[in-house]
Amino acid sequence: MADQSPAETKMAELLVEALNLEDVSAAEIDPEAPLFGDGLGLDSIDALEIALAISQEYDVQMQAEEEHTREAFSTLRSLSQFVEESQKA
Amino acid sequence: MTATESHALVCRQLELPLCHISRPLAALSKIQGTVSTAEFLSHVEAVAQHLPEGDHAINLCGNRYLFMVSMCAVILRRQTNLLPPNKNPATQASLSERYPNTYVVHDGTEVAEGLSAINLDLLPTNTFQRKAFKSEVPRIPLDHLAAISFTSGSTGQSKPNNKNWRCLTEGVRINKQYMLSSALDQGQVVTTVPGQHMWGLETTIMQAMMSNICISDTSPLYPKDIQTLLLQLSSPRVLVSTPVHLRAMVMSGLSFPQVERVLCATAPLDVESAQKVEACFHGELIEVYGCSEVGSMAYRRTALEQDWHMFEGINLTQEGEVTIASADHVPELVEMQDLITLCSDRCFQLNGRQSDMIEIAGKRGSLKELNEILQKVEGLEDGVVFLPEQKRKVPRLVALVVMQEGEDKNIVAAHFRKHLDNAFVPRPIIQVKALPREENGKLPQKNVAEFYAAIME
Incomplete structure (x- = not known):
């Protein structure tokens, strides 16, 4: 498993909290593993919950109409990078 | 016509x-x-x-x-x-x-x-x-x-x-x-x-x-x-x-x-x-x-x-x-x-x-049927799926599982994902040593709730 950066660890903690993933600890989430499908097995309701948590924590609104949102949700790493870049913009 | x-x-x-x-x-x-x-x-x-x-x-x-x-x-x-x-x-x-x-x-x-x-x-x-x-x-x-x-x-x-x-x-x-x-x-x-x-x-x-x-x-x-x-x-x-x-x-x-x-x-x-x-x-x-x-x-x-x-x-x-x-x-x-x-x-x-029926994200399911699906997991010794009281607005099922020697709970998640809509896949799936059954083998809802609350503390 790849190492988490500090920003990724913070995002992982937000995911665990927002999604009630009591059987997965933040440190266990591989930053390069898929979040949906066979990875953590998340679904669209989870995506909505994550988007909500991100808007409250980082003041960033997810938008599926913007193409990179889909990519952003692929891994912990891409999600963390997406939020960081959106904050700068 | x-x-x-x-x-x-x-x-x-x-x-x-x-x-x-x-x-x-x-x-x-x-x-x-x-x-x-x-x-x-x-x-x-x-x-x-x-x-x-x-x-x-x-x-x-x-x-x-x-x-x-x-x-x-x-x-x-x-x-x-x-x-x-x-x-x-x-x-x-x-x-x-x-x-x-x-x-x-x-x-x-x-x-x-x-x-x-x-x-x-x-x-x-x-x-x-x-x-x-x-x-x-x-x-x-x-x-x-x-x-x-x-x-x-x-x-x-x-x-x-x-x-x-x-x-x-x-x-x-x-x-x-x-x-x-x-x-x-x-x-x-x-x-x-x-x-x-x-x-x-x-x-x-x-x-x-x-x-x-x-x-x-x-x-x-x-x-x-x-x-x-x-x-x-x-x-x-x-x-x-x-x-x-x-x-x-x-x-x-x-x-x-x-x-x-x-x-x-x-x-x-x-x-x-x-x-x-x-x-x-x-x-x-x-x-x-x-x-x-x-x-x-x-x-x-x-x-x-x-x-x-x-x-x-x-x-x-x-x-x-x-x-x-x-x-x-x-x-x-x-x-x-x-x-x-x-x-x-x-x-x-x-x-x-009706107590058997649950609803998650607009989808309805029967706890009895979900438990029947759980029982079909090869490598499972005992287990239960239930819907605990929770603060989340979108509730999620929880599974308590006892695995046979050498088996990992990950096969339970994979089994559920294969047979069920994602909304019904229990999360978390918690591996325990034994379920809180009564001496006669029954598993009252109350026991499960208390047992789960103790784990979560």
Whole structure:
């Protein structure tokens, strides 16, 4: 498993909290593993919950109409990078 | 055939806009903007000519306009739409085994191996062009089986609900009186619910065909997308959604343009949330109660009242705790899965569910069936699936599992994912040494709840 950066660890903690993933600890989430499908097995309701948590924590609104949102949700790493870049913009 | 034995395919003014097209699909490139009723009918006719021979079409179109066109084209060919709860190839395969002569109609989805399919997005682009409809609006026999919607249950085999043309058209005629006022007759409708789901089918697809509203071809998920779409539409606006989506919108902190009417169904909403929704959209929230078998049955203005008002033509009778629903346009009697208290004046109150039934994100399942699925995991020694009390607005099931020597709980998650809709996959799945069974082997709910609370501390 790849190492988490500090920003990724913070995002992982937000995911665990927002999604009630009591059987997965933040440190266990591989930053390069898929979040949906066979990875953590998340679904669209989870995506909505994550988007909500991100808007409250980082003041960033997810938008599926913007193409990179889909990519952003692929891994912990891409999600963390997406939020960081959106904050700068 | 006399007029009373049939009903028009659409019942609305031909020149009015029916759908707002904004998705960048190749098939829709020539009709971006709005499409009128007349243009829609010409598209239905064109698509009907491309459909293969067959009896059933699994309709997986994700774009709401392509879904509506293909659904009508299938009906025009006197075939039946199959509307599954998800797009999984395994679901498609199982439907094609249950229903002979089945093909798939879609707009870019993975199709189960061996099934014939038509991708509307790959049709010649002149299929969808601005061409007015010159013939008469087609009429469909009332007894034609237009669609079978499948209740997203917790078992692999989802329950079929037959919808003939009478049931669909009569249902929408009744619904309209309660869901849309005359001021909303030409409302612009945004929805977060897919057309395949009964709530989306009745309230967006059928309603659009039988009134003068204009729907959007997208199903936005995130609050920001919903805000963007609403801002593109003119007033009066209507939003068709669910408690999960509405809560995300309210909590996003975004400001939305006025939405005169918000319609919400699939799970009960509390008074406080309803008041927040009304404040957020500066409009009225009407909550609708129903079930897949009957469709929409009752409404309430949740911000102001607790009691549900039954729709015209819907009847409820009770035997003990069991409530039976009937309606003239629905061929069968339906046993409701909720505990209902009848009040006077065609009103009732909901008092929770029969204890076996659970509801997650608008999908209903049986705990008994979920536990039967758990017991089939090879390598499991003992286990239980239950729905604990939790603060989350979208509840999730929890599984406690005891694994055989050397087995890991990960196989449980994989097993569930293979057999169940994602919403029912327990999370967390907690591996324990033993379940809190009584000496006689029984596992009372109370023991499980206390045991789980102790683990979570």
